[in-house]
Amino acid sequence: MQILTRVTVTSDRLRGIALPGLWAAMLLVSPVQAADMAAAEQQAQTLCAACHGPQGISSNPLWPNLAGQQEAYLAKSIKDYQSGARNDPSMSPIAQMLSEQDIANLAAYFSAK
Numbered sequence: 188m189q190i191l192t193r194v195t196v197t198s199d200r201l202r203g204i205a206l207p208g209l210w211a212a213m214l215l216v217s218p219v220q221a222a223d224m225a226a227a228e229q230q231a232q233t234l235c236a237a238c239h240g241p242q243g244i245s246s247n248p249l250w251p252n253l254a255g256q257q258e259a260y261l262a263k264s265i266k267d268y269q270s271g272a273r274n275d276p277s278m279s280p281i282a283q284m285l286s287e288q289d290i291a292n293l294a295a296y297f298s299a300k
């Protein structure tokens with residue numbers, strides 16, 4: 188009985204220390220722009236799938252595959268269409284519609300495909 192009590196006290200005390208520490212750690216590691224995969228899925232299917240395919244694999248030889256591409260490269264490419272560093276009559280207007288967070292989400296989404 189005494190042992191049980193001691194175990195309970197110890198685990199309560201541990202929980203008191205561990206939980207706030209865990210929350211703090213989670214807040215610290217979650218980057219400001221954590222990718223929102225649900226939002227990306229929604230935008231990918233409504234804005235991108237027509238050309239790049241529902242899975243990021245394009246059916247048209249002039250539309251690139253996005254699936255499995257490097258995340259940083261995808262984000263940079265979309266920003267290049269926004270800035271005009273890259274220009275394409277199909278892709279540039281789409282890029283203009285995307286926020287910085289949208290780009291981060293979509294880049295993470297397609298690179299994980």
Ligand code: HEC
Nearest residue numbers: 234235237238249250251261264265274275277278281293
């Ligand atoms: C109307 C067709 C169309 C739609 C819709 C479209 N794209 Fe594109 N996208 C293209 C074409 C065409 C290119 C290649 C243009 C070029 O040669 O620079 C391209 C290029 C890209 C590239 C560069 C790929 C590479 O390998 O360099 C990325 C990234 C990209 N699109 C992402 C997206 C995302 C994300 C969406 C949805 C928000 C989207 N595109 C919607 C047609 C489209």
